[in-house]
Amino acid sequence: MIEVKDFYNELLNNDISFFTGIPDSLLKSFCAYIKEHVSSDKNIISANEGNAIGLAAGYHLGTRKIGLVYMQNSGIGNAVNPLASLSDKLVYSIPMLLVIGWRGEPNKTDEPQHKKQGLITLETLNLLGIEYEILDRVTNNDEMRVKLKKACDYMNENNEPYALVIKKDAFNEYKLKNNTSLDFEMTREEAIEAVINNIKQESVIVSTTGMASRELFELREKYKENHNRDFLTVGSMGHASQIALGIALSNKDKDIYCIDGDGALLMHLGGLAIIGNEEPKNFRHILINNGAHDSVGGQETVGFKIDTLDIAKACGYKKCYSCSSKEQLVKLSKEIADVKGPILLEIKVKKGARKDLGRPTTTPIENKEAFMKFLDK
Numbered sequence: 001m002i003e004v005k006d007f008y009n010e011l012l013n014n015d016i017s018f019f020t021g022i023p024d025s026l027l028k029s030f031c032a033y034i035k036e037h038v039s040s041d042k043n044i045i046s047a048n049e050g051n052a053i054g055l056a057a058g059y060h061l062g063t064r065k066i067g068l069v070y071m072q073n074s075g076i077g078n079a080v081n082p083l084a085s086l087s088d089k090l091v092y093s094i095p096m097l098l099v100i101g102w103r104g105e106p107n108k109t110d111e112p113q114h115k116k117q118g119l120i121t122l123e124t125l126n127l128l129g130i131e132y133e134i135l136d137r138v139t140n141n142d143e144m145r146v147k148l149k150k151a152c153d154y155m156n157e158n159n160e161p162y163a164l165v166i167k168k169d170a171f172n173e174y175k176l177k178n179n180t181s182l183d184f185e186m187t188r189e190e191a192i193e194a195v196i197n198n199i200k201q202e203s204v205i206v207s208t209t210g211m212a213s214r215e216l217f218e219l220r221e222k223y224k225e226n227h228n229r230d231f232l233t234v235g236s237m238g239h240a241s242q243i244a245l246g247i248a249l250s251n252k253d254k255d256i257y258c259i260d261g262d263g264a265l266l267m268h269l270g271g272l273a274i275i276g277n278e279e280p281k282n283f284r285h286i287l288i289n290n291g292a293h294d295s296v297g298g299q300e301t302v303g304f305k306i307d308t309l310d311i312a313k314a315c316g317y318k319k320c321y322s323c324s325s326k327e328q329l330v331k332l333s334k335e336i337a338d339v340k341g342p343i344l345l346e347i348k349v350k351k352g353a354r355k356d357l358g359r360p361t362t363t364p365i366e367n368k369e370a371f372m373k374f375l376d377k
Helices: 004-013 027-035 049-063 072-085 114-128 141-158 188-196 212-221 240-250 262-267 271-278 308-315 325-335 364-376
Strands: 020-022 044-045 067-072 096-100 129-134 160-165 203-207 230-232 256-261 283-289 319-323 343-348
Touching: 004 027, 004 141, 020 049, 027 067, 027 096, 044 262, 044 283, 049 067, 049 072, 067 072, 072 096, 072 114, 072 212, 096 141, 114 160, 114 319, 129 141, 141 160, 141 212, 188 212, 188 256, 188 283, 203 212, 203 240, 212 230, 212 256, 230 364, 240 256, 240 283, 256 262, 262 283, 271 308, 283 308, 319 325, 325 343
Parallel strands: 020 044, 020 067, 067 096, 096 160, 129 160, 203 230, 203 256, 256 283, 283 343, 319 343
Antiparallel strands: none
């Protein structure tokens, strides 16, 4: 395994001191270390991976230095456009070091949303013409230094991106020493529970990637309810609201709820403008805001630093609400059930999830088929 401190110091030795990207569970030790050792203007958690490529490109243009972009391999999809049309040697030829967590590695057990991306990770890098090295649990610090030096020499000589693909357990564990959160009353799961217990029986829910969908599934199990009203968006981070919009526009007789997260919302914030301008009266957007990428290590978002309600209003949402207590939430959940949308309800919660939180026991295809049958009724 690699010590994150040694990896970070070796980056500095190679004059790499600017970091940006989206946190990943396989990179959480690295992300935690740079969070505590790099100033906020040199470690920017971007809205999405494509934005991070742009940030690293701008950094290089402004300094002639190489920036580092960290991401889960699912984020390569967001990054393909700027990698191919901005940093590629056939366009602007801009070097940057990509540090990519390899979820869904072939022949390894992982969640269904990572299977395809895991299979095509190296193929995608090959298709983009991006050279890479792989770091895994048997990579020691000396081997890491050799591979990193090779990467830096290549980038400096060719002015092109280079990738380090990180397998599970490549880094020794490093935890944030100061991982505090605002002390709101509810957890995300408690907020979701209050919402589903105070909506109309035939309402439909589209839940976002990560913990929220897992918690929604387990809450249905807790109450011995059917799962067929819920579409669990286990992948495609940031797109749950547009899935919900598509359903709302084609099923105007049903109330459609989108349970979203602050990190997911920020990733594709432009979706708010489309929802607002389409004016779906049956659309209720529930934003669970804990100011963090909770599923991949708790790294901060800017969720508590922007006024989401004002943004939604400017985009055309008819009503916008915010709350942080269960009492307020129950009251608002009942109120919005009879208000014409689109509506945004922000619920501020604390970080974290149950340690024994399970995962859906149905496959994505089973979820899809049951959900579509419910819509047909």
